[in-house]
Amino acid sequence: MSGPLEDSPIEDSSLIEGSSAATAERNRMTTAPEQLSAGLVLRPDGLADQQARVGAGGVELSGGRPASFRPASDLDRADGNYFVEGLPVEIHCHSMGDVDFSDFRDLDLPALDAVAAAEGVACVPTVYLAREKLSEFVAFMRRFDELRRRGALPFVPAIALEGPLLASHGGTPASTVWPPTRAEWEQLAGCGPLGLAYVVISPDGLTKDSDLHDRLGREHPDLPWIVRTLVESGVRPALGHYTKLEPKRAAELTYEIVDIAWQTESPIVGARVVTDHLFNDMPLTIKHAFRTRKARAERDALIAAYDLPSWNLADLPEQVGDVPAAIMRLCHEGKVASCINFDSEHVDLAIAARAVEVIGEGRVMLMTDRCDAARLGGQQLHREAENTLWYQDGGVVAAGSQPLDRQLQNARRAGVSEGRLWDLVSFTAYTTLGLDRDPWLNPARTGSFLSVAGEPSDGRPSYTRHAVVASAPVLDADRTDARHDRHPVVVSQA
Numbered sequence: 098m099s100g101p102l103e104d105s106p107i108e109d110s111s112l113i114e115g116s117s118a119a120t121a122e123r124n125r126m127t128t129a130p131e132q133l134s135a136g137l138v139l140r141p142d143g144l145a146d147q148q149a150r151v152g153a154g155g156v157e158l159s160g161g162r163p164a165s166f167r168p169a170s171d172l173d174r175a176d177g178n179y180f181v182e183g184l185p186v187e188i189h190c191h192s193m194g195d196v197d198f199s200d201f202r203d204l205d206l207p208a209l210d211a212v213a214a215a216e217g218v219a220c221v222p223t224v225y226l227a228r229e230k231l232s233e234f235v236a237f238m239r240r241f242d243e244l245r246r247r248g249a250l251p252f253v254p255a256i257a258l259e260g261p262l263l264a265s266h267g268g269t270p271a272s273t274v275w276p277p278t279r280a281e282w283e284q285l286a287g288c289g290p291l292g293l294a295y296v297v298i299s300p301d302g303l304t305k306d307s308d309l310h311d312r313l314g315r316e317h318p319d320l321p322w323i324v325r326t327l328v329e330s331g332v333r334p335a336l337g338h339y340t341k342l343e344p345k346r347a348a349e350l351t352y353e354i355v356d357i358a359w360q361t362e363s364p365i366v367g368a369r370v371v372t373d374h375l376f377n378d379m380p381l382t383i384k385h386a387f388r389t390r391k392a393r394a395e396r397d398a399l400i401a402a403y404d405l406p407s408w409n410l411a412d413l414p415e416q417v418g419d420v421p422a423a424i425m426r427l428c429h430e431g432k433v434a435s436c437i438n439f440d441s442e443h444v445d446l447a448i449a450a451r452a453v454e455v456i457g458e459g460r461v462m463l464m465t466d467r468c469d470a471a472r473l474g475g476q477q478l479h480r481e482a483e484n485t486l487w488y489q490d491g492g493v494v495a496a497g498s499q500p501l502d503r504q505l506q507n508a509r510r511a512g513v514s515e516g517r518l519w520d521l522v523s524f525t526a527y528t529t530l531g532l533d534r535d536p537w538l539n540p541a542r543t544g545s546f547l548s549v550a551g552e553p554s555d556g557r558p559s560y561t562r563h564a565v566v567a568s569a570p571v572l573d574a575d576r577t578d579a580r581h582d583r584h585p586v587v588v589s590q591a
């Protein structure tokens with residue numbers, strides 16, 4: 098993006114009003130497949146002038162695959178419909194529709210798959226784990242792996258864990274924050290081949306600043322051992338839930354984890370380390386969020402004082418703080434893929450959009466942290482009057498509530514270019530999780546049509562998104578192999 102960030106309509110009330118459930122309901126109207134066509138195809142390697150349309154076997158592209166692509170940024174000067182070779186990915190979320198992931202023992206995986214299919218997104222459910230449920234979790238992962246291999250969960254490519262080694266709870270339920278022993282880490286690592294994509298870990302989780310420090314004994318391994326054990330088994334450490342006490346030390350530990358992850362033998366193809374939210378639950382030198390009317394009153398002056406256009410990789414430690422600077426530099430080097438919220442409330446949209454620019458292409462994933470139900474990990478949540486976040490008792494933010502399409506629209510309004518948007522919501526997650534080679538989600542089977550829905554006042558067209566899933570494999574109750582639908586599944590979405 099090149100325009101001045103101050104012009105972004107950050108406090109546009111249209112981004113904050115309306116219930117997500119009502120929006121989802123309104124949008125769940127199916128469009129006839131033959132109405133979907135586009136003259137441009139966006140792929141991770143660029144933009145192609147090709148006709149895409151829905152045929153009997155899925156999406157058909159004119160003239161086969163072209164050898165060369167234009168830069169994705171050309172999409173910003175194009176008009177008309179376009180097709181993206183990928184689905185948006187919910188990389189970190191806590192419940193979808195009526196499907197609650199608070200307790201994985203109640204998580205109805207086929208129901209989640211159906212909800213994700215209806216919304217046209219791939220979903221990585223983020224679950225919590227209490228210590229006494231570890232062996233049940235391993236059994237749950239075996240069941241997940243079996244269902245996925247049978248083709249019963251095309252839209253649920255992996256599972257993620259928030260915790261248990263967290264230095265500060267944030268919104269995480271206390272019973273699910275604990276220090277695993279060597280044997281317990283080995284059980285968690287064993288879930289890598291079963292589809293455990295990442296485990297949120299605090300780099301300072303074992304230091305004296307950590308909430309867990311008093312509970313550590315001889316049976317608890319050190320951080321290098323934990324990182325090696327996970328990465329060897331294909332589980333990515335996800336950096337997050339830092340204490341705010343020793344930023345320099347926490348940044349050093351961040352570099353150390355990433356170094357170890359990249360020195361270890363690993364089956365992971367994409368980034369070996371990911372993050373929980375960038376800017377949330379970490380020490381900062383800026384005020385990153387403006388969640389109340391009172392806070393918003395001073396927002397413009399503060400953002401102007403931060404001089405976002407001046408942010409650059411060399412000066413980041415002074416500009417944002419040692420920990421986010423370390424993460425952003427490591428993303429830029431291609432060693433980490435970071436998640437950022439675009440709900441405008443976890444992080445100010447101008448800050449999120451500028452971070453995406455500074456990091457550069459292909460290393461940021463938009464995370465919703467969404468929770469469609471009013472509970473999380475056994476705790477009741479409530480809303481407050483001035484934003485759409487979910488709070489637990491004591492005023493701690495527990496989760497967000499905006500679905501992916503709304504956050505995608507927020508990113509657009511914050512100035513993220515159309516060509517970059519799909520890096521954030523789809524391509525980076527595909528590369529990070531290896532979905533480009535996934536039997537159910539690979540680009541030959543799935544994709545998104547964006548059809549122009551109107552010309553708003555700010556000059557960017559608004560689009561309606563349609564997910565197309567060709568011959569989605571579904572579970573045949575009588576057999577263990579996948580059966581194929583003859584017709585593409587078409588879902589309509591905002």
Ligand SMILES: [Zn+2]
Binds near residue numbers: 189191496
């Ligand atoms: Zn979360």
